[in-house]
Amino acid sequence: MSLSFEHTTLGQRVLFGSGKAAENLAAETSRLGAGSIMVIASDFEMPMARTVAAGIEVTLWHNEVVMHVPIETAHAARDAATNARIDLIVCVGGGSTTGLAKAVALETGIPIIAVPTTYAGSEATNVWGLTEAARKTTGVDDRVLPVTVIYDAELTLSLPVEMSVASGLNGMAHCIDSLWGPRADPINAALAAEGIRALAQGLPKIKNDPAGLPGREQALYGAYLSAVAFASAGSGMHHKICHVLGGTFNLPHAQTHATVLPYVLAFNAPHAPEAEARAAAAFGADTALGGLQALRELLDAPRALEDYGFTEAGIAEAVEVALPAIPASNPRRVTADNLAALLTAALNGADPKTLTDLS
Template sequence: MSLTFTHETLPQRVIFAAGQTADRLPAEVARLGSRPMVITTRGEVLPGARHYRDVVMHVPVDVAERAREATAAEGADVLVSVGGGSATGLAKAIALTTGLPIVAVPTTYAGSEATNVWGMTDNGRKNTGADPRVLPRTVLYDAALTLGLPTELGVASGLNALAHCVDSMWAPRADPINQALAIEGARALSSGLPEIVRQPRNLQGHEQTLYGAHLAAVAFASAGSGLHHKICHVLGGMFNLPHAQTHAVVLPYVMELNSPGIPDRLTDALGPGGLARLRADVGAPRALRDHGFRETDIPAAVDAILPVVPDGNPVPVTADNLTELLRRAWAGEEPK
């Protein structure tokens, strides 16, 4: 069968350098500007630079506006995000209106640093979009910075990355190139995540997981949001659920629904026992009710998700099967 598709690759400088942030970051920032604004909740990352620490999950619009005002007052000409998806997301919100370049130093496996996707929350609704201005110009991956990540958060963040791989199988712009990246990302995550649980101070496990998370995010940026991410964006925005844990809980139920569309090569990449074995090995989050979602919230969530279900999902999504998916995820029932 002939191949017919269009694939776009995002322009980005990517550096893997474990334990070298202090040495490498100043030069990477200097390539893009001279007055950096550092977005982080960590300690002093870049000596002499202004550090902005009002970082909030899901990037509320008022938080974004305050950060933009502070950046303008500082006269900053380059943004540096150091942290998880919330720090990266806030830097993107600033770049969206200012066009300032971003140097991203991720400390979780969220993957936002490798995408041109932005997201902000307004009155309980998470709005997302894609814009070339928010794609970080440079990403510095330093696995040493993930060694202090609590294991349970690292697991949830890594499963969030795995969800990028899964969604890339059937998202609106899925193609053979981003599917290949997603398969390799799934393989790396499936080998790296159990290692960071067994040996939290083992740098190699964290490097494999960061590598897998990057590939997953690159695939996702190309393929777009599939059913899984549409569900989780609604849950996060409407009910203020924690981002990584929500993705980790919902993933097996989306795979259960879409099982007819799961390619053998994804199953092979997940290894013996598949996702069920991986979740058991790493002690994955189990139920949405453990993270603030109530059973009575399900009807409102269904009403909000149905209009944004992407075309091309392997299985038709209805109010009934979506309600059942959310009910099982709420209860933490064992996926089939």
């Protein structure tokens, strides 16, 4: 069978090294010739951000970070950057922090250096997201792609095991979605498979040795690969569902992705045999779902959306909002009925295998 596809590789500098974040940030801001720097970090991450930025001159510190990036929060950060004549943004934190930096860049074009402290992967994509009036909107714009990502596994040591698991499985969701996203191709499939392998190896090491660097380095590496694959393949069924659950119902981002993932995998896998086989091989398992579920059991991963505030009363609205956004290229036809069944199973933490035979 001949190959025929179109692939775009995003241009981004990656600096990876444990204990080297401050050194790499100082060198990179100098290389970019930054004159007025804004550092974005949440209150929790601010002490770490000040340590990372100890070697640079910071014009503006900004700590108003809110999950799912409400548009009011984005406008406040944009105005602060504009008033201070910022020419470089440094964001230190997880997906919400990176998302806020992207929201500023979207309107101003100010370049970003991202210093991730979780396994969210947002730092390696040109995807932005904003929430307004209980609706989360996402889009693609190269202005929001950080020019440089600085990975330092030491910065993730303070991330508790429970959040590390949820964040890492969020990265795993990027990988799985990339196997059947609207622009899926052999290159991002290869990246996604390696991302699955790295995360599947790294996350158990974090659980067994939270203070050790090897597992956290593997997880960061896997998270980067997952995000690069996702940026190329585009947002698939899983992410469209989770964006609705987050934006409309304010469910926590990482835990929601970690919970929904096995249900989307069970739903799609029988209709995408090549993708399923690739994922299974990456897990080192007979089936992709079996590999994922074995990993989730080992990690004591999030199990039910009801644990995070979602209720049966929200299913109809979630279906109404999510259904039109799911790509027509999804391997399996999605209807209001089978999407409601998927959400009901995820709500209750039912066995994902029940979804494989849905019509």
